[in-house]
Amino acid sequence: xxxxxxxxxxxxxxxxxxxxxxxxxxxxxxxxxxxxxxxxxxxxxxxxxxxxxxxxxxxxxxxxxxxxxxxxxxxxxxxxxxxxxxxxxxxxxxxxxxxxxxxxxxxxxxxx
Amino acid sequence: xxxxxxxxxxxxxxxxxxxxxxxxxxxxxxxxxxxxxxxxxxxxxxxxxxxxxxxxxxxxxxxxxxxxxxxxxxxxxxxxxxxxxxxxxxxxxxxxxxxxxxxxxxxxxxxxxxx
Numbered sequence: 383x384x385x386x387x388x389x390x391x392x393x394x395x396x397x398x399x400x401x402x403x404x405x406x407x408x409x410x411x412x413x414x415x416x417x418x419x420x421x422x423x424x425x426x427x428x429x430x431x432x433x434x435x436x437x438x439x440x441x442x443x444x445x446x447x448x449x450x451x452x453x454x455x456x457x458x459x460x461x462x463x464x465x466x467x468x469x470x471x472x473x474x475x476x477x478x479x480x481x482x483x484x485x486x487x488x489x490x491x492x493x494x
Numbered sequence: 495x496x497x498x499x500x501x502x503x504x505x506x507x508x509x510x511x512x513x514x515x516x517x518x519x520x521x522x523x524x525x526x527x528x529x530x531x532x533x534x535x536x537x538x539x540x541x542x543x544x545x546x547x548x549x550x551x552x553x554x555x556x557x558x559x560x561x562x563x564x565x566x567x568x569x570x571x572x573x574x575x576x577x578x579x580x581x582x583x584x585x586x587x588x589x590x591x592x593x594x595x596x597x598x599x600x601x602x603x604x605x606x607x608x609x
Contacts, residue, residue: 391534416597425584426537426600472536474598481527481552482588482598486536 384409386475388485395463396493403458403488405447405473415456416474416482417447426472432456443467468492497521498601500585506607507575515570515604517585525588526568527598528552528560530581537584543568575608582606 387406395401407413417429430441437449447458456473473485498519507513517526524545529537529552539552541560549560557579561569572579585601 388536418600425602426586426598428597428599431597481539481542481550483539484529484537486534 384413384475384477384480384483386473386483386485388471388473388488390488391486392489392491394491394493397465398462399492401458401460401463401467401490403471403473403490405456405458405485406454407456407473407475407483408454409475409477411477413475413477415447415449416476417441417445417456417458418472418474418484420470420472420487422469429458429471463490463492465492465494498585498587498599500583500601500604502604503602504605506609508609509576511575513572513575513606515572515583515585515606517568517570517601519566519585519587519599519601521587521589521599522565523587523589523599524565525590526562527586527588528558528568528570529584529586530554530579531584531603532581540570540583575606577608580606580608 385408389404415432418426419429420426430439432439432449440446445460471488474482476482501516527542528540531537538554543549543562559571583604586598588598
């Protein structure tokens with residue numbers, strides 16, 4: 383079975399600080415990897431995704447993620463966060479033909 | 495995303511009542527999903543459907559049932575609601591390429607409170 387771990391449950395940063403949110407998955411085969419964001423009171427939106435090719439993936443709003451196959455990781459990064467990045471972030475994974483499995487989420491709070 | 499709609503958006507019900515949450519999509523996607531979101535637990539998959547004739551249980555299907563009335567409609571029912579089913583419920587759809595790649599698109603959610 384596939385599973386996803388997000389080790390940071392709640393992160394508090396000041397504006398302009400750099401961000402890295404960890405995501406590890408367990409599945410031995412080929413996987414697709416996603417980061418979703420949920421702004422307060424809103425539904426989930428796709429931030430970025432990795433299917434194949436360049437392991438460094440760039441998404442919307444200046445976010446990027448790096449797939450490191452040997453570490454089963456897909457960490458999310460942003461060089462300089464803004465107050466508007468306050469949200470909950472979910473890592474998700476699926477293997478071919480399977481439904482998505484989500485991590486438990488990381489709540490990011492950016493202080494002005 | 496207006497392409498995936500959920501009704502109702504908020505619902506308060508009492509223990510033992512039967513309720514139905516509805517999801518409609520205009521994206522033309524074959525695959526539809528129901529998740530529940532609880533604080534600190536992320537999203538847990540309840541049921542999913544890869545096409546009209548294909549229904550599958552997810553991680554936490556007990557106490558729930560679904561109906562895929564058409565490609566565009568996927569309903570979730572709680573036959574006899576209980577308080578620990580209080581949660582935020584999301585419907586999602588996904589497209590697939592020939593390689594089985596998926597991007598899921600979420601509805602706005604239904605906030606359910608069971609008293």
